[in-house]
Amino acid sequence: MSETEQVVPPGHVLRYNFKERITHWIAAGSYIYLLLTGLAFWSPWCFWLAAMLGGGQVSRMLHPWMGLVFAACVVVMYAMWAAHMHVEENDKTWFKSVGYYVQNEDEKMPPAGRYNAGQKSLFWGFVVCMVLLLLSGTVLWFTEYIPWSLRYLRYLAVLVHASSALLTIGLFLLHIYMGVFAERGALDSMVHGDVPLNFVKRYHPGWYKEITEQPASPKK
Numbered sequence: 001m002s003e004t005e006q007v008v009p010p011g012h013v014l015r016y017n018f019k020e021r022i023t024h025w026i027a028a029g030s031y032i033y034l035l036l037t038g039l040a041f042w043s044p045w046c047f048w049l050a051a052m053l054g055g056g057q058v059s060r061m062l063h064p065w066m067g068l069v070f071a072a073c074v075v076v077m078y079a080m081w082a083a084h085m086h087v088e089e090n091d092k093t094w095f096k097s098v099g100y101y102v103q104n105e106d107e108k109m110p111p112a113g114r115y116n117a118g119q120k121s122l123f124w125g126f127v128v129c130m131v132l133l134l135l136s137g138t139v140l141w142f143t144e145y146i147p148w149s150l151r152y153l154r155y156l157a158v159l160v161h162a163s164s165a166l167l168t169i170g171l172f173l174l175h176i177y178m179g180v181f182a183e184r185g186a187l188d189s190m191v192h193g194d195v196p197l198n199f200v201k202r203y204h205p206g207w208y209k210e211i212t213e214q215p216a217s218p219k220k
Contacts, residue, residue, distance in 0.1 A: 011196055012194040031070050034165075037059040064137060085120045094109065104182065140158065
């Protein structure tokens with residue numbers, strides 16, 4: 001389904017087409033599986049998670065394959081969204097005003113475009129972590145092929161994999177906060193694809209001006 005084939009209700013605008021939404025949810029599902037099984041491998045206190053997902057052997061077998069699914073989704077999302085994620089001068093001002101964002105005082109925020117600086121940071125954070133997780137995970141997947149003389153690669157891979165995974169947990173929690181609480185309606189846009197123009201006007205006035213050629217309400 002292309003962007004032009006989706007019917008958008010009056011007063012709404014398409015934010016995510018079907019390809020973007022399905023890629024996002026496959027990435028989300030694979031990430032949650034990786035998160036749960038990864039925690040099970042990381043600490044004996046969390047091994048009950050592996051038991052819930054079919055047992056340790058099944059989790060150990062599926063974990064790297066699910067990692068490839070997640071990596072493939074991130075690559076697709078990079079191809080779709082990287083052009084919109086360039087850091088601009090306005091993004092630096094956004095970070096200086098992030099306190100207002102946390103308090104939902106959107107009228108005091110600088111006008112964000114289709115994606116604000118926080119969303120851009122999450123995007124690049126996941127891209128970088130995916131590369132680190134993929135490289136370190138490959139080393140851990142095929143450990144038996146690494147000669148003893150290069151054993152330091154194993155130790156380095158364990159450190160990089162665990163550190164990157166912990167960083168993605170923080171990014172994941174921020175993503176949930178931003179999608180559910182900071183921008184009311186953002187989660188729904190990833191389900192149905194469209195958002196009301198009032199949503200765009202409140203949270204992304206720069207994008208609102210771009211698509212309507214009208215400025216949002218003046219800042220108070």
